[in-house]
Amino acid sequence: MQEKMKFSSGEVSRYVANRLRQGPDHTKVEKKPKARKSRAQGGGRLQAIELERVLGELDRMELERQDLLRQIVSDQRLLDAGNRSTTQDEVLAMLDDSEGMEDLNMRSFTGNVSLSQGLESSIRAARSRLAEIRTKIGELMDDDRVAQAYQERVEAKVKTIRLARNVESLQGLIEKCDLAQMQLVARRSSEDVTLTEADRETMGKYDLIRQKAREKIDALMGREDVYYETRRRGLLEFRRQLMNGGFVRTASIRSEIMQILSHLQLGIPVFLRGHLGVGKTEIALHVSRKYLGHEPEFISGSEEATKYDIYGRTQIGVNSERNKLQEFKRRMDEYRALNPDAGPKELKEVERQYYETIVVKGQATSFFQYGPLVRAMKEGKPLIIDEMDGIPHSIIMRINHALTRKAGDRIRIQENGGEEITVKKGFCVIATGNVKSARYKREELDAAFLSRWWSEDIKYPPQTETYEILMAALIDRRGNLQVKNPVDLEDIRRLTEAATEIQQIFSGDHLDFLGEGADAARGTPAGLKKTVLSLRHLWNIVRPWKANNFDKPVEHYILNEFIRPAVAEDQVYLVQLFCRFRFFKTWTVEQFEVPGLTEAKLLAFQGKQAF
Ligand SMILES: Nc1ncnc2c1ncn2[C@@H]1O[C@H](COP(=O)(O)OP(=O)(O)OP(=O)(O)O)[C@@H](O)[C@H]1O
Ligand SMILES: [Mg+2]
Structure with missing residues (x-):
């Protein structure tokens, strides 16, 4: 567990400080700054606050230095890749020369204009800024007290x-x-x-x-x-x-x-259930790829699924030249195996016939194409049955037996003339499906079938995690947040709170008797028919917001990316829910264009007027 430490934190910080002191071209690293001697003298020169300011400046310059280096390397790489392109100046000269248009091969000319134009000048600019920064850093680090303090700071950071x-x-x-x-x-x-x-x-x-x-x-x-x-x-x-x-x-x-x-390892198939967009499919894929180390075989559940989609089917078709020869060879081998007594004459004749039919005439040959279930078994891979409750019951029952097979078990594939295959180590099954509810028109999976599975309810991520995921989407590679002002940060927090509330209402964990459409007298809570604010939707809101550099308040994206695309019967209630989390505070009803949202309702949602 313990990491092998090659350098102590003190050594690293000394190295960093020295490198900065001496600029980029030093070859020898001075072991210690000549700090001690002059520290006392310098002490009076620089006040603590000033020192802190200088250190802050050093930090910023060091980051800028790293960014510039990164930019130069990446621009240079692009430039090297397309170095035979026409320069911008050449293009301008050509466009100015209206006389020469007839003689010019415009096509080859424009073809040579590369998209990396302008890179040379940006590299030049970066290099000169880099030199500036290096000089500046060098100057600041010339003060022994600064050098010493910077070194200590780096040491603590390391x-x-x-x-x-x-x-x-x-x-x-x-x-x-x-x-x-x-x-x-x-x-x-x-x-x-x-x-x-x-x-x-x-x-x-x-x-x-x-x-x-x-x-x-x-x-x-x-x-x-x-x-x-x-x-x-x-x-x-x-x-x-x-x-x-x-x-x-x-x-x-x-x-x-x-x-x-832990269940897959024991050979128990796993059934992940949950509401819309909780992450069932993503989890199944991730477990297969990252923990089991295989790209899984994948069955997408649908009412049209047939057992052939799962086991495989006989394909008839004209094969490519290579396949024809392979098929010819395969058939000959098969014939020889089935007719060990056949003499050379007979074989010659069969060969002629087979060659004529399969290779020359390219006549349709049939071959069995294995379906995902059989491929997973033969190759020892995970099988994902996505939205299993969308597959007709009769088909599910037919594959029931196959699902719990373990490595080494043999299984017959009726669809391929009873071929017997051996299940390879690594085969396992993960299925996903929705929770049983009136909302999803799904096949009822019977108890006997389900008893073979380990079923797990997947929930929406807890609010703190949703918040962290959104924050992670907004930070830059150093971990700094990219939002424009502190209000945006507050918006993200309230957005995750609203998401949690909407998820709880959608999944029935929270009964809202005060919401739009509720009937408190009859004990009917408000409900969302088809809409939930899952991580997928949060993405759809936050991504364009970020891409547009937080130009407009997040409400615009909530409305356009989430409320408007929602089904009509959920829209007014969604507006109310967001208002509860203090979004849309100053909006007017015209801005929404949501059918059924009246001014009186909106004012009530905004807490400005009783309804
Ligand atoms: N852990 C995660 N990290 C990042 N994104 C995630 C994560 N979980 C879910 N998502 C996002 O949420 C979306 C929904 O996830 P997924 O499709 O797995 O849900 P689901 O439960 O299978 O939904 P459905 O019921 O619609 O099939 C994904 O497209 C992905 O963008
Ligand atoms: Mg899914």
């Missing part, structure tokens, strides 16, 4: 970062213990034996490691600097995950994943 990384390693260790325990239990279960005495001891040790790791984490997180650094790094990690494929592993999702894995 320490905090190391501790925060240790927290992450400890968290990783806990996850590893979970996985190791799961694997042990799974192994014994597949061998059909109970845990031995030694196994129990091993399990106990993992428990102990986990407990101690938790204690260490708590102790480290008790330090304020480590706590904030861990949080900052956590958000940056979320941001990285969002950018590489979009799936964020929050604490609650991680614990869900562990549970899913």
Whole structure:
């Protein structure tokens, strides 16, 4: 677990400080700044506040320096890739020369105009700014007291970062213990034996490691600097995950994943249920790719699904040249295998016939194309049955037997003339579906069928996690928030609160007797027919808001990206819900264009008038 430390934090900070002191071209690193001697003399020169200001400036310049270097490298790379392009000046000269148009091969000319135009000048500008910054940093660092203080600051930062990384390693260790325990239990279960005495001891040790790791984490997180650094790094990690494929592993999702894995390891198929957009499909995909290490086979549930979509079908078609030859060879091999006594003459004749039919005439040959279920079994991959409750019951029942097969089991594929295949290690099944409710027109899955599965209700992420995910989408690669003003930050918080409320109302966890459409006398709460503010919708709101540089208040995006596209019967209630969270405070009814939203209603929602 313990990371091998090559440099102490003191060494790193000394290196950083020296590098800054000496500018970019130094070759030798001075071991220690000549600080001690002049510190006392310099002490009076620089007041503490001034020192703090200078250090702040150094921090900013160092960041700008890193950005410039990054920009130069990336621009240069682009430039190197398209270096035979026409320059901007050449293009301008050509456009000015109206006489020469007849002789000019415009096409080749414009073809050579590369999109990297202007890169040279931007690199030049970046280089000159870089030189400026280096000189400036050099000047500031010439003051020994500044150099010393900067070095101490870097040293403290390096320490905090190391501790925060240790927290992450400890968290990783806990996850590893979970996985190791799961694997042990799974192994014994597949061998059909109970845990031995030694196994129990091993399990106990993992428990102990986990407990101690938790204690260490708590102790480290008790330090304020480590706590904030861990949080900052956590958000940056979320941001990285969002950018590489979009799936964020929050604490609650991680614990869900562990549970899913523990059942899959035992050969138990997993059925993830939940409301619209809770993340069922994403979780199933993520478990397959990241934890089981395979791109899964995927069945998309629909009423039109047939058993052939699942097992496979005989395909008839004219094959490509290569396939024809392969098919010819395959048929010959088959003939030889079936007719071991056939003499050379007979074989020659069969060969002639087969060649004529398959290769020359290219006559339709049939071949069996395996469906996702069989491919997953043969190749030892996970199978995802997405929206399983959308598949007709009769078909689900037919595959019931296949789903709980384990590695080494043999299974007959009726669709391919009773071919027998062996289930390979790695095969497992994850299905998704909606929770049973009048809202979803779904097949009722029968109890006997479901008893073979481990079913888990997936919930919308807790409010704190939703907030973190949204924040992660808005920070830059250093962890700084990109919003324009503090009000925007407040908006994000209220947006997540509204999302949680809407999710709870949608899933029936919260009964709202005061909402639009409720009938308190009859005990009927207000309800959302088809609309919920899932993470997917939050994206749709926040992304364009950010892309447009927070130019308009977030309400515009809430209205255009979420309320207007919602079904008509939910719209007025949605306006009310957002008003509850103090959105749309000064809006007028005309701005909404929501059918059924009257002025009186809106004023009441805004708390300006009783309705
Ligand atoms: N952990 C996550 N990190 C990032 N995005 C997520 C996460 N979970 C869900 N999302 C977002 O929410 C959307 C909905 O997730 P997903 O499609 O998995 O939900 P679902 O439960 O399968 O929904 P449906 O019931 O509509 O099939 C995804 O497209 C993704 O943008
Ligand atoms: Mg889904």
